[in-house]
Amino acid sequence: MKKIWAFDIGASNGRLMLSSFNGEKMYMEEIHRFDNHPVHVTGHDYWDILHIFSEMKRAMQISLQKGHTNIESMGIDTWGVDFGLLAETGELLMNPYSYRNPRNQQAMEEALQWISSEELFRLTGVETAAINTLFQLYAIQKEHPALLEQAETLLLTPSLLSYLFSGEKYNEFTISSTTQMLAIRGRKWETSILEQLDIPTHILTPLVESATIAGETLPAINQELQMDAIKVVHVAGHDTASALAALPLADVPSVFMSCGTWVLIGVPIAEAVTDIKAMQWGFTNEGTIDGGARLQKNNMGMWLLQQCRKVWERQGTVTDFDRENRCFIDAPPFRSLINPDDPRFFNPDNMVEEIQHFCRETAQPVPETQGEMIRCILESLALKYNWVIQRLEQLTREKLNRIHMGGGAIRNQHLCQLTANATGREVVAGPIEASSIGNAIAQWIALGEIADMQEAREVIQHSFPVTHYYPEDSAEWQQVYQRFTQYIEES
Structure with missing residues (x-):
């Protein structure tokens, strides 16, 4: 069977998945996983891009040592909005900033004195958020x-990493749609926005579509790893777009959820939605692997729990999934609730204390134990997530009866069941490695092994299991939801 390498790199870890395909069924094997965290220095948070690049090469070496020598291609998907800047010589000018940099908020506030959120949404269809590439560039300026x-060149993270392997300077469509610098229609940069903010436009590269071949691995890479040149493919560079491509969406109107550090909730759409309500509720229009659009909202995901674990580890408390599962089961339900997207939870020094402060301020019992x-x-x-889906129904004027969840966070079965309970909808969970699978799909299409996305979804259904969750205790959850909404309004 032919084989390819799919790199899926998130904001907390990265992984290399080996994909093989026999013409009917696709197989995925994890080769190497590595940590990826911002580095705080000189008052800023940076991505250690050379560490990521080094770990990627290490993963390729491990795969080759396992005898996987007949590799056809490689592709890279990552989180959105972040980027690297290249000099005229092609050298990286600096380590890329992380979107969690605190300076971005002030930059956004200053930029909005020159161009309004309403105008930005009309031009790009993208939610105005401090993390966006646009405001990061304004902060640098x-x-x-x-x-x-x-x-000379701005390359978004997956395109930057592809450049380090191939030497080709392009930005792929789906990752570019996260920047708030892409025109809502026409597949072009909305340069008028950058000109208003005095940001140079010459740094923007040509756009390329997903599932196209960028080039081949550089001779230096081939020599270092003692391998033959392989194709470097522009996959759907935004991990959410890759995850959506891997979800077995049926004809039934459905919601997709790409679940990890963040949880992105949305629906595929025929045309961008620029309703004023969409802007006020924080929805955004971004690209899909087949050149279409998706209406979605970025929501907090497992970041909250990840940051609590760091606090517990600093305090000397060992934690793992089995322990957390027992603690969860033993804790009473609905004791304390928070608005998980309150700005205080974006990047606090101590997540546990921030959650406790929220509960104290809202006159709720303060969670003290891990289980609570x-x-x-x-x-x-x-x-x-129920709050978001209800508003998606209003914007699309469709009843969304099913939820498709993919990504690493669906390993947490409690999250899947609670989502079914809270929303009153069937949840279809799987595949787990959705972004990696969508990454592989783009490569197989680029290589001509799969014809299009319709065939790809048939392959996915034959290749990867899913788990179904059905709503429980609906009446109780509806009552709790009414209580929960007050914390959304108060935050």
């Missing part, structure tokens, strides 16, 4: 203008 003076904290987080997440 205000604080470090020399960087942009030296820069985990209950609070997971139940609040599920209730917020």
Whole structure:
């Protein structure tokens, strides 16, 4: 069977998956997984892009040592909005900033004095958020203008990593749609926005479609790893677009949820939705692997629990999934609830204390034990997802009867069941490695092994199991939801 390498790199870890395909069924094997966390230095949060690049090469070496020598291609998907700047020489000018940089909020507030959120949404269809590439660039222009003076090229993270392997400088469509710099129609950069903010436009590369071949691995890479050149493919570079491509959506109107550090909830759409309500509720229009659009909202995901674990580990408490599962079961339900997307939870020094402060301020019982904290987080997440889906129905004027959840966070079966309970909808969970599978699909299409997305979805259904969850205790959850909404309104 032919084989390919799919790199799925998230905001907390990265992985190399080996995909093989026999013409009817696809197989995925994890080769190597590595941590990926921002590095805080000189008052900023940076991505250690050379660490990521090094771990990717290490993963390829491990795969080759296992005898996987007949590799056809490789592709890379990552989180959105972040980027690297290249000098005229092709060298990286600096480690890329992380979207969690605190300076981005001030930059956004200043930029909105020159162009309004309403105008930005009309032009791009993208939610105005401090993490967006647009405001990161504005912050650089205000604080470090020399960087942009030296820069010749801006490459978004998956395109930057593809460049390090192939030497080709392009930005792929789906990852570009996260920037708030892409025109809502026409597959082109909305340069008028950058001109209003005095950001140079020459750094923007040509756009390329998903499932196209960028080039081949560089001779230096081939020599270092002692391998033959392989094709480098532009997959759906945004991990959510890759995850959506892997979900077995049926004809029934359905919601997709890409679940990880963030949980992105949305629906495929024929045309971008620019209703004023969509903007007010924080929805965004971004691209899909087949050149279409998806209406979605970015929501807090397992970040809350990940950051609590760090606190518990600093305090000397060993935690793992089995322990957390027992703690969750033993804790009473609906004791304390939070708005998981309150700005205070974006990047606090101590997540446990921030959640406790929220509960104290809203006159609720303060979660003290691990079980109470985990209950609070997971139940609040599920209730917020219901809030989002109800508004998706209003915007699309469709009854959305089913939820398709994919991504690493669906390993948490409690999250899946609570989502079914809170929303009153059937949940179809799987595949787990949705982004990696969607990444592989783009490569198989680019290589001509799969014809199109219709055939790809048939292959997915034959290749990967799913788990069904059905709503329980619906009446009780409806009552709790009414209580929960007040914390959304108060935040």
